Amino acid sequence: MCEExxxxxxxxxxxxxxxxxxxxxxxxxxxxxxxxxxDPETLYLMGVVYLSREQYTxxxxxxxxxxxxxxxxxxxxxxxxxxxxxxxxxAEAEDAYLRSLEINPNQANVNAAYGYLMLLTGHDExxxxxLDEAIRIDPDDSAVNDYVYRFYLAKNDGSNQAQxxxxxxxxxxxxxxxxxxxxxxxxxxxxxxxxxxxxxxLYLLDPxxxxxxxxxxxxxxxxxxxxxxNRLIDKIGGPAVFYIGFIxxxxxxxxxxxxxxAIVILALYLITAGYTWLxxxxxxxxxxxxx
Amino acid sequence: xxxxxxxxxxVEKDKSNIQAWYMLGEELLQQENLREALYAFSMALAxxxxxxxxxxxxxxSKVFSSLEGQSRNTDEENAYNLASVRHVxxxxxxxPDEVEKTVELTVIHGKKTDNISSLKQYQPKTVTFxxxxxxxxxxxxxxxxxxxxxxxxxxxxxxxxxxGGGILLFGPPGCGKTFIAKATAGEIGANFFxxxxxxxxxxxxxxxxxxxHDVFKTARANRPSVLFFDEVDTLGYSRSKANxxxxxxxxxSMLTEMESIDTGTDNLLIIxxxxxxxxxxxxxxxxxxFDKLVFVPPPDMExxxxxxxxxxxxxxxxxxxxxxxxxxxxxxxSGADIENVIELATENVLTEIMETNQERLIGMEDLLYAIEExxxxxxxxxxxxxxxxxxxxxxxxxxxxxKYINKVLL
Ligand SMILES: Nc1ncnc2c1ncn2[C@@H]1O[C@H](COP(=O)(O)OP(=O)(O)OP(=O)(O)O)[C@@H](O)[C@H]1O
Ligand SMILES: [Mg+2]
Numbered sequence: 001m002c003e004e005x006x007x008x009x010x011x012x013x014x015x016x017x018x019x020x021x022x023x024x025x026x027x028x029x030x031x032x033x034x035x036x037x038x039d040p041e042t043l044y045l046m047g048v049v050y051l052s053r054e055q056y057t058x059x060x061x062x063x064x065x066x067x068x069x070x071x072x073x074x075x076x077x078x079x080x081x082x083x084x085x086x087x088x089x090x091a092e093a094e095d096a097y098l099r100s101l102e103i104n105p106n107q108a109n110v111n112a113a114y115g116y117l118m119l120l121t122g123h124d125e126x127x128x129x130x131l132d133e134a135i136r137i138d139p140d141d142s143a144v145n146d147y148v149y150r151f152y153l154a155k156n157d158g159s160n161q162a163q164x165x166x167x168x169x170x171x172x173x174x175x176x177x178x179x180x181x182x183x184x185x186x187x188x189x190x191x192x193x194x195x196x197x198x199x200x201x202l203y204l205l206d207p208x209x210x211x212x213x214x215x216x217x218x219x220x221x222x223x224x225x226x227x228x229x230n231r232l233i234d235k236i237g238g239p240a241v242f243y244i245g246f247i248x249x250x251x252x253x254x255x256x257x258x259x260x261x262a263i264v265i266l267a268l269y270l271i272t273a274g275y276t277w278l279x280x281x282x283x284x285x286x287x288x289x290x291x
Numbered sequence: 292x293x294x295x296x297x298x299x300x301x302v303e304k305d306k307s308n309i310q311a312w313y314m315l316g317e318e319l320l321q322q323e324n325l326r327e328a329l330y331a332f333s334m335a336l337a338x339x340x341x342x343x344x345x346x347x348x349x350x351x352s353k354v355f356s357s358l359e360g361q362s363r364n365t366d367e368e369n370a371y372n373l374a375s376v377r378h379v380x381x382x383x384x385x386x387p388d389e390v391e392k393t394v395e396l397t398v399i400h401g402k403k404t405d406n407i408s409s410l411k412q413y414q415p416k417t418v419t420f421x422x423x424x425x426x427x428x429x430x431x432x433x434x435x436x437x438x439x440x441x442x443x444x445x446x447x448x449x450x451x452x453x454x455g456g457g458i459l460l461f462g463p464p465g466c467g468k469t470f471i472a473k474a475t476a477g478e479i480g481a482n483f484f485x486x487x488x489x490x491x492x493x494x495x496x497x498x499x500x501x502x503x504h505d506v507f508k509t510a511r512a513n514r515p516s517v518l519f520f521d522e523v524d525t526l527g528y529s530r531s532k533a534n535x536x537x538x539x540x541x542x543x544s545m546l547t548e549m550e551s552i553d554t555g556t557d558n559l560l561i562i563x564x565x566x567x568x569x570x571x572x573x574x575x576x577x578x579x580x581f582d583k584l585v586f587v588p589p590p591d592m593e594x595x596x597x598x599x600x601x602x603x604x605x606x607x608x609x610x611x612x613x614x615x616x617x618x619x620x621x622x623x624x625s626g627a628d629i630e631n632v633i634e635l636a637t638e639n640v641l642t643e644i645m646e647t648n649q650e651r652l653i654g655m656e657d658l659l660y661a662i663e664e665x666x667x668x669x670x671x672x673x674x675x676x677x678x679x680x681x682x683x684x685x686x687x688x689x690x691x692x693x694k695y696i697n698k699v700l701l
Contacts, residue, residue, distance in 0.1 A: 007494040015492060018534045019525065019570075031310060034297065175531035200682050205531055207569055207679040216682065 006032070013045060022052035040071035047079065056083040074103050078110050085113070090121050108138035112147040119151055127151065142171040149181060153188055161185065176205050192219055294318055302334070306634070309335045309343050316347070320354060339469075341485045419477035423470065424597020425590060433458075433475055436583050441479055441515075441560055456579050457549060457561030459523065461568040462587035463672035465627025467594075468564040469521060471587060475562065476517035484510050484518050488525040491541070500544040507548045507559075515558040523563035523581070524570040532570065542572065549580050566672065568688075569679060576688065586691040589625055589669045592618050598629045606637065609652040617658060623667035636661040 009028050016025035026049050032042045043066035050059035060083040067076040081096030097114040101107065115130030131151055134144045149164035165185050172178045179202040186195035196219050203212045298315040302308055316331035332347050420430050437458055439446075460468045469485070476483035484506070491502045510518045520526060527542055552559055563581050565571055575581050590598060595618035603612070621629060636657040644650055677696050680689055 008489075008492070011492050011494040012489050015488070015525070015538070018537070019528050019532070020534075021525075027308070027310060030301075031314075034294070034314070173534055203682050204569065204679065205529070207675050207682075208567075213678060 040069040425593030456582040459581035463669035465625035481515040527575040
């Protein structure tokens, strides 16, 4: 394939990824693989598509192959760590993050993801240290800030929640991201009415999003139902468990500056991330709450 | 696995992968397997994809002209392959022979940097409203909102009604938006220029904007014309959702180009289409831009009959086929869904023939069975827009859809 065509295809893929339309990019990536099945960049892009389908094992295998063919190991190990984390294989996830950080400890996103992993596994202090480090490395990274924000949500730390919400508002890349964070803030504050308004706006931006719709409909149905007191949430398994699965995918944003593939992932992560946590949130708050 | 096998497995898995069919055609032709190559190319054309049609024509005329060239022992252009033909950039003095023709064919889609060309040599088959079954109220709307102002701008000037601005066709996938845009061009006797984001987007800084500009220039040079932006949401993706600003300059260029058009004097009409109108940036929907939203609903009874008739034309059918019954049983089915039904029925009959070694025709039973085995793909879209209307507290832009939904779904 001639180089011009390759560059054009890459541009189209990047464009589809920037709109979170991974399936639209897939045929182009398939074609690229057809003419060069070993190309590490292309294998990696295919990995992202599988990640967006939540097929973590396949996604990982593709990136492992990309790695063998010379793909940047910092990113590859980070990606691999994320797939393990999504599958709740925490030891393997930690291992992958450590390998990435070994090569380059100055990665805000990897530190933040690792910090979040520590939160999930109950190592709060280590989690804080890693998240602080992530913020130190790149205070303006919106994904890193999202992680920290959600950490304080999970910890039910009101003043830090407000502070990091403010921060995420300042550096969000678009309206959608802002709306996600502010809606969650009010949900957690048990201010359903305000939350509903933000969720409504969020839904209008993406009416195909089933998670947001579910929450909206649930709110409508239960209308003003008081949210569970924290006591009850603790019973369910503590704030950390409560938020399991809720961001996980958020990071990778900083790559945008490093290379263009980045845009790719970051898009995927921020959005799916924002949405995946809504489902468990709903489940915990409404379904279990009624039992 | 070699390339041909790989491609064959791809098209087996997905018969509508026209890219794969196309590449398979190329491979087979290189192996001089003309028969199968032509079959692959014709499969590549099955989706009525304009770009693909151009590619196939360009490639075949290239190959055949080079065969001819060998015997005549002529110029070096014969060495072009498809890729280089599509991207010829500074072909200063095109030869007045076949080579020129193939270069011209690619004028819109080839990301060429040189400017205007005449499309006279390649006119896609014209379709008109006669070819579009049913959908009478849609045709009427298009007549009022699009065709009349275009054909008789004087009347509108007299009443000081502005005639600028483009039309945005929206609706569930596979329901004929592209088809209707083409038919609209046919109705007003205009040249039809379909444009997709992949024809515009270029990795080099500023080149996408230049490509877009050239598209408009070409359409102007071939007036009257209809410039059709398919999947316009990928060109004017909502800023509230975009993950980066890289598309900004292109969006701005598009808005500027659109505003510079005076339909009355320019004889140039802009039509966009999208399945996801909520993803189109609101700046695109302001006056002077895509300010007329037209809902293209799933085909009605009559439309479904026409589609069945059209798509069954080439099949070996038994005499018990009733288009009317088929249409009745396929409410909410899109054009693409109907095609799918026919494919499924055909497949089942073929399998049976191979198993029993007894040849037979496709009958009504087979089609009805296939209908039962499938569900219409438009329902999800309709449900989505229904929720959208519910939560937006106002029907506003989607009044027509609200009417449709209330009428058919309740
Ligand atoms: N009313 C109709 N009359 C005749 N044929 C129709 C009609 N509606 C749809 N079709 C057929 O259905 C096929 C699909 O239509 P088309 O590709 O225009 O849909 P679309 O809305 O542009 O789909 P997409 O959203 O997938 O781009 C066309 O090839 C056309 O032949
Ligand atoms: Mg179409």
